[in-house]
Amino acid sequence: MSIIHNKDIGTKQKALAINLNPEIYGSFAEIGAGQDVAANFFKAGASSGTIAKTMSAYDMVVSDAIYGTLKVRRYVSEPRLIAMLDHEYGLLVERLASQRGDSTTFFAFSDTVSALNYHKTNEGHGWMGVRFQVEPNGEFNDVVLHFKLLDNDNNLQQQVVGVLGVNLIYACFNYHENPPIFLLSLMDELSNDRIQIDMIRFDGPDFKKVDNRLMSLHLVKYGFSDAAVFGPDGKNLQPSEALYKKHAVVVRGRFRPIINVHLDMLNTGVKQFMAEPDVDETNVVVITELTLQSLKERNADLNAEIDEKDFLDRVDILCSLGQTVLISDFHEYYKLVAYLSKITKLKLGVVLGYPNLEYIFSEEHYKDLPGGILESFATLFSRKVKLFIYPTLRDGVIWNCLRFYPPPHLIDLYRYLIANNKIEDIHHYNEKNLSVQTDKVLQLIKQGANGWEEYVPVEVAAMIKERCLFGYACDIVSPKTHEEPAQESKTK
Secondary structure (H helix, E strand, O other), rough: OOOOOOOOOOOOHHHHHHOOOOOOOEEEEEEOOOOHHHHHHHHHHHHHEEEEEEEOOOOHHHHHHHHHOOOOOOOOOOHHHHHHEEEEEHHHHHHHHHHHHHOOOEEEEEEEEEEOOOOOOOOOEEEEEEEEEEOOOOOEEEEEEEEEEEOOOOOHHHHHHHHHHHHHHHHHHOOOHHHHHHHHHOOOOOOOEEEEEEEEEEOOOHHHOOOHHHHHHHHHHHOOOEEEEOOOOOOEEHHHHHOOOOOEEEEEEEOOOOOOHHHHHHHHHHHHHHHOOOOOOOOEEEEEEEOOOHHHHOOOOOOOOOOHHHHHHHHHHHHOOEEEEEEEEOHHHHHHHHHHHHOOOEEEEEEEEHHHHHHHHHHHHOOOOOOHHHHHHHHHHOEEEEEEEEEEEOOOOOOOOOOOOOOOOOOOOOHHHHHHHOEEEEEOOOOHHHHHOOOHHHHHHHHHHOOHHHOOHHEEEEEEHHOOHHHHHOOOOOOOOOOOOOOHHHOO
C-alpha cells in the first residue's frame, strides 16, 4: 500500500484526525515556549479522545524534581528531552496499560524550547520528540529532532512550535513506513525562513531499515537545514552541540574515494592549526565536509538525484577513519565560515588545496553579492579564521602561496591577508602524493588495474575490495557451490 503525502491537510485537520482516532492516546510535556502543541489538539475538538495529560515543568527546580538532575545543566538539550520521554511514557504505560493497553497505541510527546526572550538577545531553538507504539502492546519507537526558530517575534515562534509538534505526531502515526514523506510532512504550513530542522533521529523496531545518515542528507537536500553532522559512529549529531565552544578544522572534498593525498592534507593541516598560539589543541574538532554539489557532480545533470549508495559508501569510509562528517549546501567557502562562526566563537581553520585558493580569488563567483569579493572576504577572513593551503603539482612545478598571483587589482588584498597571518602554506607534506589525482585512482579501481591500493589508506583499500565500492569488480561466489556464477549472470 503506497503512502501519499497530503499537503492540503492543515494543522487543525491533523490534530482533529488524531483526536478522532480511538486507538491513539497519550500525554504532552512541554517546557519553554508554551503549551502550543497540546493547545492545537484542545482547539481542534474531541481532544478527550487523545489527551491523557498535559503539563509544563517550567521552573528548573520543578523540572529537576520530576525528570532528574542532569550532569550538564542545560535544560534545552537532548538529554533533558530523553529524560522527559522516559518519564512521561513510563507513567502512561504504568497507569493505563492494564485498562486499555490491548486497544490503544500509546504515545508521549515532549519538547523543551528556548523561544525569543523579551530583550531578543538569544536565538530561538528547541528539542522535540515522540515516543510511540504503532500497534497495541507493541514496542515503542522514538523520533527526536532539533530545530531553530527564525521568526523575530516570540508569539510567532510559539506558533511554529505548535504547528511542528502537530506535524510530528501526525507523521508518527501516518507516515512512519515512509521516512522521506515523514520528513517532508514536517514542514507542512511552515517555511524554511521561519524554521530549520538540523537534526533528526529515528529509533525503534519499526525504523530498523532507516539509515539516519540518509535522513541527515535529506534534511539538507530538502532545504530544511543548511548543514547536518554525524560522528565517526555514524550517529546524527546536533551541529551546535557537537561544535559548541570548540575549535573546528574543516577539509572539503569529494572523497570518492579518500586517498593518501586527502589524509596527508588533513593531518598536516590539522597539525599546523593546532600549533597556532590561540588554539587549544585539546579542544579541536576535525570535520570532513561533503557538499550537495560534490555528491551530484559525477552526473552530467547537477539537478539529478543523489546516488544514496554512493553517498553512504563515502561516509562509511570516512567514519571508519574516525572522521566527523558535515553535509552542507555551502558551495562558497565564506558561507561555510559564516555558518560555523554562529556556532563557535573560537578560531576556525579551513584546509584546502591550491586550486581552491585560485577559486576563492575569482570575482565571478561573487556577482550576486552587493559588495562582491570584498563582502565575501569580510566573512571568510573574519578575526578568527585561517586558511591552510596544500600545494599542487603542475607540469613538474609545485604551486603554493608563494607562486600564487591574483589579478593585479587584488594583489594588495592578497598581500594584506598573507601579512596578517590569514593564509599560510602547509609545510612538511609528502611530495610523493602530489602526483596522485583522485579521478585517476577512481579510474584504476573501476578498471581493476593492479597497484591502485598503494594510493589509498590500507583500511580504505580493504573496504573497497570487501564491499565492491566505486565500481570495483568483485568476484561473486555462490554461497552454496562456491563456484563462479554463470557468464550470463555476470553480464547482466
